[in-house]
Amino acid sequence: MLTTDKVTKIYNQNLPNQVVAVKDASIKVDEGEVVVLQGPSGSGKTTLLSMIGCQTKPNRGEVIINENRVSKLPDRFLNTFKRENIGFIFQNYQLIPDINVIDNIMLPMLPSGIPYKERIVRAEALMRQFDLMKRRTFDVKNLSGGEQQRVAIARAMINQGKIILADEPTAHLDTKLTGEFLEMISDLKKHQYTVVISSHDNEIINHAVVTKIYTMKDGQVVS
Amino acid sequence: MILNTWVLGLLVGQVTIFIVISFSGFNALRIYLNWNYASSDERQYLLENKTYLVAALMKFAMFVHLFLFALTALALDEIAPMIIGAMCPVGVLASNAYGFPFLYIKMGLVFIFSIWLVLNHLDNKMDNYPLVRLKYLYLILFYPLVIIETILFLLFLFNLDPMVITSCCGTVFSEANSGVTGTMSSISNIIILPTLFGLAVLLLFCRFIIIKKLTNSVVGGIIEAVIWIFFFIFSILSVLSFISIYIYEMPTHRCPFCFLQQEYGFIGFPLYFFLFLATAAGFNRGILELIKWEEKLAITIANFQSKLHKVAIIAMLGFLLTGFLPFVFYYFRTGRLI
Numbered sequence: 001m002l003t004t005d006k007v008t009k010i011y012n013q014n015l016p017n018q019v020v021a022v023k024d025a026s027i028k029v030d031e032g033e034v035v036v037l038q039g040p041s042g043s044g045k046t047t048l049l050s051m052i053g054c055q056t057k058p059n060r061g062e063v064i065i066n067e068n069r070v071s072k073l074p075d076r077f078l079n080t081f082k083r084e085n086i087g088f089i090f091q092n093y094q095l096i097p098d099i100n101v102i103d104n105i106m107l108p109m110l111p112s113g114i115p116y117k118e119r120i121v122r123a124e125a126l127m128r129q130f131d132l133m134k135r136r137t138f139d140v141k142n143l144s145g146g147e148q149q150r151v152a153i154a155r156a157m158i159n160q161g162k163i164i165l166a167d168e169p170t171a172h173l174d175t176k177l178t179g180e181f182l183e184m185i186s187d188l189k190k191h192q193y194t195v196v197i198s199s200h201d202n203e204i205i206n207h208a209v210v211t212k213i214y215t216m217k218d219g220q221v222v223s
Numbered sequence: 224m225i226l227n228t229w230v231l232g233l234l235v236g237q238v239t240i241f242i243v244i245s246f247s248g249f250n251a252l253r254i255y256l257n258w259n260y261a262s263s264d265e266r267q268y269l270l271e272n273k274t275y276l277v278a279a280l281m282k283f284a285m286f287v288h289l290f291l292f293a294l295t296a297l298a299l300d301e302i303a304p305m306i307i308g309a310m311c312p313v314g315v316l317a318s319n320a321y322g323f324p325f326l327y328i329k330m331g332l333v334f335i336f337s338i339w340l341v342l343n344h345l346d347n348k349m350d351n352y353p354l355v356r357l358k359y360l361y362l363i364l365f366y367p368l369v370i371i372e373t374i375l376f377l378l379f380l381f382n383l384d385p386m387v388i389t390s391c392c393g394t395v396f397s398e399a400n401s402g403v404t405g406t407m408s409s410i411s412n413i414i415i416l417p418t419l420f421g422l423a424v425l426l427l428f429c430r431f432i433i434i435k436k437l438t439n440s441v442v443g444g445i446i447e448a449v450i451w452i453f454f455f456i457f458s459i460l461s462v463l464s465f466i467s468i469y470i471y472e473m474p475t476h477r478c479p480f481c482f483l484q485q486e487y488g489f490i491g492f493p494l495y496f497f498l499f500l501a502t503a504a505g506f507n508r509g510i511l512e513l514i515k516w517e518e519k520l521a522i523t524i525a526n527f528q529s530k531l532h533k534v535a536i537i538a539m540l541g542f543l544l545t546g547f548l549p550f551v552f553y554y555f556r557t558g559r560l561i
Contacts, residue, residue, distance in 0.1 A: 005263075008265075057268065058263075058268070059265050059268060060263060060264050060265040060268065061263055062263040069263075071263065072260070072263065072271075072351075073350055074271075074347070074350060074352070075275075076347070077350045
């Protein structure tokens with residue numbers, strides 16, 4: 001489903017401020033798995049997640065998703081691949097506060113040229129799934145933390161990609177909201193979504209939904 | 224050397240092209256020698272990133288080349304009053320031995336560059352860079368021509384001497400002139416016009432009725448490309464022997480440059496634009512048959528060929544319309560031929 005083969009990412013290569021963010025990292029994630037990348041801050045979790053999510057290319061090594069060598073794809077193909085296969089949940093959700101819930105959820109569909117009616121149908125289905133129908137026309141800034149989290153997950157799923165990547169999704173959440181988040185992840189797992197989470201939150205790491213844990217240290221996968 | 228703003232503009236433009244293509248050529252050599260798409264090592268990723276840079280630079284250089292091509296005609300026209308005997312760019316080009324060779328190579332590079340742009344466009348349409356080595360090998364092969372063009376250009380500019388008495392276009396393109404230009408002007412319209420329209424009809428209809436199957440093969444593609452080259456040659460001959468005399472409405476004035484001037488409504492610009500566009504698009508359509516190596520690439524090429532064919536035919540009709548309208552107007556206005 002998803003593998004990285006000895007990927008290395010070096011920022012500012014050959015400059016005095018060169019940083020080896022990830023070094024020879026290899027992981028393997030099967031379909032329907034919930035995998036956690038754990039490790040301290042600066043260990044390379046986010047960079048590895050960015051490479052899996054086609055946000056950045058490695059300096060060497062390969063990222064393979066569904067038998068596609070995505071790290072070798074030219075950028076113009078990568079954007080389409082990313083849009084169709086991968087959903088992102090960011091640390092602080094990265095929602096647009098001044099537009100309403102349904103528009104936030106529909107946003108990733110805009111570049112795909114999906115007709116408006118189809119966009120509405122998909123967004124409403126997800127809003128029903130995440131109990132957001134009552135908040136349909138609310139500006140996101142007026143939602144609670146938990147509701148914003150659900151909007152973020154709905155937005156990650158809107159393009160119907162089967163891979164969800166979450167970067168420190170519970171960093172700013174209390175225990176109750178973290179529990180809600182994990183329930184939603186369990187639900188995704190039941191629907192055969194593949195989820196990769198970067199986190200150092202023990203509540204996530206120790207949860208039963210997690211099928212595999214990779215520990216990172218100084219840019220390397222150590223276990 | 225004559226130094227004015229036009230000359231300086233040309234000089235800066237030409238040197239820019241040379242530097243940019245030299246840099247691209249150097250990187251093209253590195254890409255060609257080290258390219259290995261199967262590999263995911265650091266060097267290969269660097270080369271993949273480098274291809275974007277080189278492609279962007281080449282597109283810039285080729286755009287500047289086209290722009291300079293038009294600018295050269297205007298600049299030489301501005302310089303003409305400074306050269307004794309010159310009345311238009313032809314006199315300036317003829318004032319030393321490097322002018323016409325420079326012009327010919329500049330014209331040739333337009334078509335050579337067009338092939339590279341087409342290869343680059345098709346390579347960008349694919350997700351596995353199937354034409355990357357070919358397009359950079361091609362760049363390496365034509366790079367010496369860019370050097371020659373730059374040398375000829377510099378020699379031409381540095382040898383422009385206001386004290387040299389040159390010939391005007393009337394003499395250079397006169398039937399009495401024994402040189403290449405004179406010979407071209409002296410070929411009879413009875414040969415040129417039927418051949419030109421014969422080639423146009425062939426190019427217009429061959430894709431639909433006569434040799435559609437043939438043109439979709441390597442041999443057919445080459446034949447089609449050759450026909451387009453002949454179309455270009457006979458178009459230039461028709462400009463010298465027929466089109467020009469109806470634009471100027473003078474039987475002895477056959478200059479292919481004067482009608483780029485304002486007095487003639489800049490008609491030369493659309494005329495040459497259509498001619499170069501038609502030839503480049505048609506020629507490229509034909510030679511693309513040579514690189515249908517794999518199925519996916521062949522489909523992409525076939526789609527693009529169809530677009531090229533439409534562009535070529537429309538531009539060809541544009542050329543014929545622009546070129547022969549002055550004759551039609553003249554005939555209906557006066558009821559006679561020149």
